[in-house]
Amino acid sequence: xxxxxxxxxxxxxxxxxxxxxxxxxxxxxxxxxxxxxxxxxxxxxxxxxxxxxxxxxxxxxxxxxxxxxxxxxxxxxxxxxxxxxxxxxxxxxxxxxxxxxxxxxxxxxxxxxxxxxxxxxxxxxxxxxxxxxxxxxxxxxxxxxxxxxxxxxxxxxxxxxxxxxxxxxxxxxxxxxxxxxxxxxxxxxxxxxxxxxxxxxxxxxxxxxxxxxxxxxxxxxxxxxxxxxxxxxxxxxxxxxxxxxxxxxxxxxxxxxxxxxxxxxxxxxxxxxxxxxxxxxxxxxxxxxxxxxxxxxxxxxxxxxxxxxxxxxxxxxxxxxxxxxxxxxxxxxxxxxxxxxxxxxxxxxxxxxxxxxxxxxxxxxxxxxxxxxxxxxxxxxxxxxxxxxxxxxxxxxxxxxxxxxxxxxxxxxxxxxxxxxxxxxxxxxxxxxxxxxxxxxxxxxx
Amino acid sequence: xxxxxxxxxxxxxxxxxxxxxxxxxxxxxxxxxxxxxxxxxxxxxxxxxxxxxxxxxxxxxxxxxxxxxxxxxxxxxxxxxxxxxxxxxxxxxxxxxxxxxxxxxxxxxxxxxxxxxxxxxxxxxxxxxxxxxxxxxxxxxxxxxxxxxxxxxxxxxxxxxxxxxxxxxxxxxxxxxxxxxxxxxxxxxxxxxxxxxxxxxxxxxxxxxxxxxxxxxxxxxxxxxxxxxxxxxxxxxxxxxxxxxxxxxxxxxxxxxxxxxxxxxxxxxxxxxxxxxxxxxxxxxxxxxxxxxxxxxxxxxxxxxxxxxxxx
Amino acid sequence: xxxxxxxxxxxxxxxxxxxxxxxxxxxxxxxxxxxxxxxxxxxxxxxxxxxxxxxxxxxxxxxxxxxxxxxxxxxxxxxxxxxxxxxxxxxxxxxxxxxxxxxxxxxxxxxxxxxxxxxxxxxxxxxxxxxxxxxxxxxxxxxxxxxxxxxxxxxxxxxxxxxxxxxxxxxxxxxxxxxx
Numbered sequence: 003x004x005x006x007x008x009x010x011x012x013x014x015x016x017x018x019x020x021x022x023x024x025x026x027x028x029x030x031x032x033x034x035x036x037x038x039x040x041x042x043x044x045x046x047x048x049x050x051x052x053x054x055x056x057x058x059x060x061x062x063x064x065x066x067x068x069x070x071x072x073x074x075x076x077x078x079x080x081x082x083x084x085x086x087x088x089x090x091x092x093x094x095x096x097x098x099x100x101x102x103x104x105x106x107x108x109x110x111x112x113x114x115x116x117x118x119x120x121x122x123x124x125x126x127x128x129x130x131x132x133x134x135x136x137x138x139x140x141x142x143x144x145x146x147x148x149x150x151x152x153x154x155x156x157x158x159x160x161x162x163x164x165x166x167x168x169x170x171x172x173x174x175x176x177x178x179x180x181x182x183x184x185x186x187x188x189x190x191x192x193x194x195x196x197x198x199x200x201x202x203x204x205x206x207x208x209x210x211x212x213x214x215x216x217x218x219x220x221x222x223x224x225x226x227x228x229x230x231x232x233x234x235x236x237x238x239x240x241x242x243x244x245x246x247x248x249x250x251x252x253x254x255x256x257x258x259x260x261x262x263x264x265x266x267x268x269x270x271x272x273x274x275x276x277x278x279x280x281x282x283x284x285x286x287x288x289x290x291x292x293x294x295x296x297x298x299x300x301x302x303x304x305x306x307x308x309x310x311x312x313x314x315x316x317x318x319x320x321x322x323x324x325x326x327x328x329x330x331x332x333x334x335x336x337x338x339x340x341x342x343x344x345x346x347x348x349x350x351x352x353x354x355x356x357x358x359x360x361x362x363x364x365x366x367x368x369x370x371x372x373x374x375x376x377x378x379x380x381x382x383x384x385x386x387x388x389x390x391x392x393x394x395x396x397x398x399x400x401x402x403x404x405x406x407x408x409x410x411x412x413x414x415x416x417x418x419x420x421x422x423x424x425x426x427x428x429x430x431x432x433x434x435x436x437x438x439x440x441x442x443x444x445x446x447x448x
Numbered sequence: 449x450x451x452x453x454x455x456x457x458x459x460x461x462x463x464x465x466x467x468x469x470x471x472x473x474x475x476x477x478x479x480x481x482x483x484x485x486x487x488x489x490x491x492x493x494x495x496x497x498x499x500x501x502x503x504x505x506x507x508x509x510x511x512x513x514x515x516x517x518x519x520x521x522x523x524x525x526x527x528x529x530x531x532x533x534x535x536x537x538x539x540x541x542x543x544x545x546x547x548x549x550x551x552x553x554x555x556x557x558x559x560x561x562x563x564x565x566x567x568x569x570x571x572x573x574x575x576x577x578x579x580x581x582x583x584x585x586x587x588x589x590x591x592x593x594x595x596x597x598x599x600x601x602x603x604x605x606x607x608x609x610x611x612x613x614x615x616x617x618x619x620x621x622x623x624x625x626x627x628x629x630x631x632x633x634x635x636x637x638x639x640x641x642x643x644x645x646x647x648x649x650x651x652x653x654x655x656x657x658x659x660x661x662x663x664x665x666x667x668x669x670x671x672x673x674x675x676x677x678x679x680x681x682x683x684x685x686x687x688x689x690x691x692x693x694x695x696x697x698x699x700x701x702x703x704x705x706x707x708x709x710x711x712x713x714x715x716x717x718x719x720x721x722x723x724x725x726x727x728x729x730x731x732x733x734x735x736x737x738x739x740x741x742x743x744x745x746x747x748x749x750x751x752x753x754x755x756x757x758x759x760x
Numbered sequence: 761x762x763x764x765x766x767x768x769x770x771x772x773x774x775x776x777x778x779x780x781x782x783x784x785x786x787x788x789x790x791x792x793x794x795x796x797x798x799x800x801x802x803x804x805x806x807x808x809x810x811x812x813x814x815x816x817x818x819x820x821x822x823x824x825x826x827x828x829x830x831x832x833x834x835x836x837x838x839x840x841x842x843x844x845x846x847x848x849x850x851x852x853x854x855x856x857x858x859x860x861x862x863x864x865x866x867x868x869x870x871x872x873x874x875x876x877x878x879x880x881x882x883x884x885x886x887x888x889x890x891x892x893x894x895x896x897x898x899x900x901x902x903x904x905x906x907x908x909x910x911x912x913x914x915x916x917x918x919x920x921x922x923x924x925x926x927x928x929x930x931x932x933x934x935x936x937x938x939x940x
Binding site for chain 3: 468473480485753
């Protein structure tokens with residue numbers, strides 16, 4: 003394949019060079035200087051400054067950490083259809099502020115992204131906004147109805163070059179349809195990202211099933227409803243020799259099933275969300291739908307299990323499942339509330355708090371799990387690349403010692419449904435660069 | 449007590465105090481003037497998103513006996529059925545002067561959410577939220593048990609109470625487990641395993657699948673309504689099989705100790721969880737429960753309204 | 761807080777005796793008199809006055825209690841109060857002379873509440889008021905018919921009535937702080 007598929011057509015030549023001084027690439031102890039020119043990394047080390055254009059913009063990074071720009075495999079941008087909750091523009095602002103240079107826009111919009119026309123529209127709008135690459139996810143079935151396959155190849159061959167297909171929000175529960183989807187996408191190296199939720203076991207389900215759901219009188223969402231689908235799907239993937247991606251797994255049992263599948267050599271990847279790394283079902287005690295999410299927040303034991311899984315590589319990536327919801331869809335009783343939470347702006351802070359600070363992951367590991375591997379799963383060109391000369395200058399600079407108290411009004415999203423309000427997160431995004439151009443500097447949009 | 453949201457919020461002293469107040473208020477029923485001026489000028493709003501004629505009438509009677517003005521919103525034929533939200537309806541009622549909102553809602557936690565969301569200033573009394581709680585029902589059950597088994601005073605220390613039926617979906621069971629154990633009673637839940645919540649082992653009670661065994665030595669048995677639609681969701685195979693194993697008929701009732709009493713929160717499915725013979729028999733306190741419901745709700749309204757700061 | 765004893769046990773006994781005599785005198789015998797004590801200390805006082813009247817007249821003077829909690833005008837200002845027993849003698853109060861008995865007469869609001877409560881129970885021929893101590897500071901046009909002791913006080917002072925039945929001793933104390 004040639005070129006950077008998602009690179010805007012504009013010619014970057016002649017743009018002002020940027021020199022970043024004193025940056026710790028991938029969290030190295032040793033800080034270096036790095037220079038961006040023409041959208042790429044032009045130099046690292048002594049020559050970065052020495053051979054810089056006299057007009058170059060020089061930024062003192064002061065020992066902060068540079069990682070390849072983050073790639074989210076699971077974002078809901080709501081456009082088209084629910085522009086009151088989020089637009090591609092506001093979602094991309096949140097993404098840039100969160101250190102992302104690429105996001106995968108989930109298909110459950112209105113209309114559903116189940117045709118080449120809709121995915122191209124989303125892709126184009128992302129390019130116009132220009133804050134990060136917007137990579138559409140195509141629906142597996144027409145209208146997410148779980149009945150007939152959407153025209154997957156047409157979406158793959160469109161300008162949007164869709165590689166990830168998902169009915170996210172709804173499980174492809176029909177085993178035959180799932181088998182066919184897994185088989186069909188092999189033709190264009192696609193992947194099915196499954197929302198693992200056995201529908202019959204989760205009728206009217208509201209929260210994790212356990213002692214707490216019994217006490218609160220909220221219909222339970224058993225772990226087995228997730229684990230059973232993952233178990234079925236890894237066996238299907240093995241059988242048809244295709245690759246499977248498991249969205250937002252949330253239970254200890256799911257981690258164990260994926261671990262078993264990988265040991266067997268099955269081509270499966272899995273993601274966990276920041277909120278499942280940090281929050282537990284106890285928050286449902288408030289009956290505040292801010293904490294209502296699909297899959298539901300689970301137990302402390304499950305939180306430990308997904309952290310272990312992410313640390314040992316059983317879980318490949320962190321994906322946000324950024325799910326904006328309009329105020330009125332959360333300002334209500336639990337049962338009427340919408341499922342979902344914001345995630346883009348807080349993801350790196352949550353990962354720092356839950357994985358880096360306790361010593362489960364290094365910053366280089368974080369780069370793998372939030373940039374390199376998600377780009378690989380999504381077959382995204384030009385993202386998640388090494389920080390090396392000649393590579394695209396997609397980068398996030400993280401301040402690992404800049405704790406911030408999260409508040410809803412800091413959210414760039416149209417919606418404010420962050421579950422991390424009142425949490426102090428240990429790290430924050432200082433700057434984001436998309437192909438050499440800053441989208442965020444000093445923690446603010448450029 | 450600004451709100452009454454959950455029976456588990458009540459300490460033993462709170463609960464006994466409410467029952468004592470209810471006992472004194474019960475005497476008003478025997479007077480020529482069946483009304484007290486206590487809540488004159490206060491407005492109580494009954495907000496019923498779910499139909500429950502008996503609970504609504506009971507709260508209405510209680511509020512009126514204390515001279516409160518009553519506004520009633522019920523699901524049928526109101527803006528509620530036109531899709532107005534809980535928040536907007538509550539704001540409307542408060543704008544009309546309601547100082548207490550008595551809320552029946554199909555969503556678990558609705559009363560707590562209404563009380564704690566900052567939407568309104570008014571007090572909230574939970575009149576049943578989804579499959580969560582129904583604290584005034586538990587209070588009237590405790591009152592009835594105390595009246596018949598503890599000479600109308602004190603707590604329920606040492607009493608053995610068996611609760612039978614659809615525990616999983618029962619707000620009455622949840623509130624009663626909390627309140628009766630707070631008051632010192634021992635509670636045993638009896639149900640088919642499909643109708644027992646996951647995690648019930650953490651509840652402060654025993655669980656049995658065998659009604660006959662549980663009834664030995666019981667001072668009281670409370671039969672819960674079982675909806676026949678549970679059958680189609682595969683909770684049990686047939687009405688017949690359910691009532692054979694978990695229904696209370698006179699043969700079973702006869703094996704209980706002589707003093708033992710039978711309660712049912714109503715409405716009953718005669719022939720399903722309870723036979724007509726038992727329901728109308730000498731052990732049954734079902735009518736007493738209804739009468740006591742008014743006194744208990746008067747006590748709750750008094751406690752809640754007299755706890756409001758700056759009330760006139 | 762320092763407290764001066766205004767009445768001792770003997771004084772309280774004498775005062776109760778005098779009130780019993782006064783009630784009998786005013787009502788020309790006790791044939792249709794009913795005493796209703798206002799909880800808490802009005803109840804034992806009423807019982808003692810009734811006992812004294814009974815021993816003087818030779819026939820039983822009916823006595824009961826009247827809880828006024830639900831008739832108070834300060835609901836919500838002081839939080840919920842526990843209710844006391846209302847116990848009306850079986851013959852009822854219609855056409856009787858009801859004598860309300862309380863320990864201290866102060867603002868008059870308790871008596872106002874009691875008058876409303878009586879009104880809901882029946883229609884007495886007359887209602888009278890007997891108190892052990894009248895400390896002044898009325899906020900309503902109410903006066904007692906039978907007063908054990910008139911005790912001019914300042915609002916800063918407190919009057920405490922102790923009775924054997926409730927406190928183990930008969931006495932009336934005047935304290936220098938707080939309100940009774």
